Amino acid sequence: MIRFDNVTKTYDPRSRPALDGVSLEVSRGEFVFLVGASGSGKCTFIRLVLKEDHASHGAVHVAGRNVATIPSWRVPRLRRGIGVVFQDFRLLPNKTVFANVAFAMQVIGKSRPMIRETVPDVLRTVGLEGKNNRMPHELSGGEQQRVAIARAIVNRPGILLADEPTGNLDPTTSMGIMRVLERVNQNGTTVVMATHDDDIVDTLRKRVVELRNGRVVRDEAQGVYEGAIAAAAL
């Protein structure tokens, strides 16, 4: 679903690259944790998948297509196939829960009956039934993140990218969010989640890819947060 072939991304030629010769394949339906210290290149990875930036070297393939060959007017179509969730939720403060989720359908031209049918379904999936008409400031952080997830998956993307989605939440709430992401994953969506949350990684035992200084230093199935290398160093 996502394939990086020897990808290097250099923002500033005077400093080391943000990603340095990364090769990585994420298959359809997988759930992958992307871990690593601050500045190790996790955000950069996500930006390259979204074609928010282009790789300096190497090729990024998304859904079988080299994103470098997608003309700029086709980029919206690429992004329709990818949902994104951030640490800071990014909800529209003056729209209700329902309207925030519906917004993602409106702007790509979905019909009103379809929106009325789909949005409550998705809100139920993320555990927000009955909160359709709340405003974001009337929700807890965990609930706001659920709205953000609902918005990210409402157009049924094949890929969900989550950039530290639990970064602002307490452990219990975070676990709730992880249950939602797992459910999304079980419905067939490929999930890539960048995180610093060791508890979560250690509890879920999914595939773990560790970046350090822009290189992949570890890639293991059912991994934990602290890798063998780091553990040996301790």
Next chain:
Amino acid sequence: MRAAFILSEIGLGLRRNLSMVISVVLVTFISLTFVGAAGLLQLQIGQMKGYWYDRVEIAVFLCVDNSTSPTCAAGPVTAEQRDAIRAMFGAENLSRYVSSVAYESQDDALRHFRDQFANSPIVDSVTADQLPESFRVSLVDAEKYEIIDEAFSSLPGVDVVSDQRELLERVFTVLNRASLGALLVAGIMTLCAVLLIATTIRLSAFSRRRETGIMRLVGASKAVIQLPFILEGVIAAVVGAVLASGTLWLSSSFLLTRLARQCPDTAFISAHQVLLLLPALILLAVLLAGASSLLTLQRYVKV
């Protein structure tokens, strides 16, 4: 669905930015009023030049029934007098100054009169025998008017020799200056309008950066993201253009009827011609606003 969505986005943008939108409306209103005024003055000049300019430089009018000059004491010009006058143009001492001579009969005069005053009510009350026949003379050197005046004005059968070029030139100079002045003001105001539209769009883009950021992420097309901003600028500018058109239309029709009454012997542009100018103003507003918002969006709204 998408159209309804874009419309509601436009409404939101216009309301959020109301004071800026009002200033865009006012500035385009003023600038396009001046553009239109310059245009109307040019039309007016064209209307007058259309018949007169560089066709005729000097007119030697011959006597008619009601001519009052002493050379016409014997009544209307006779055929012999006319032939004598015509022969004078060929005379050796004059022919080198004259580049061409055309005879205009009373019927010709009436026809030209009707063309020139097509928009004026006096057309119907004039008959051919009220208009003088004339020789229309153009000179090799337009400054040599005096020579023709001296040679012809005392001939029997000649009513008056008039240098129309000079008179017209004076009128056209005044009109041209006025239209140039209007154009200058129009230019400056249009620049203001373009800059103001760009600023308004920038502010609007800034206040909606959250929405546009999310639209980008969920894969909204460039058109859906940018159209509300562009239309916001275009709508404000078109409202300004409509106000300008209304103002020009009302003031020009008011002025034209008054002027036509005061100066019944001058040709004025018609209301019809004023109406033709107004769609051009609205089109100009659309182009200006569209172009300046597109350029602004290129810089401030990533897609």
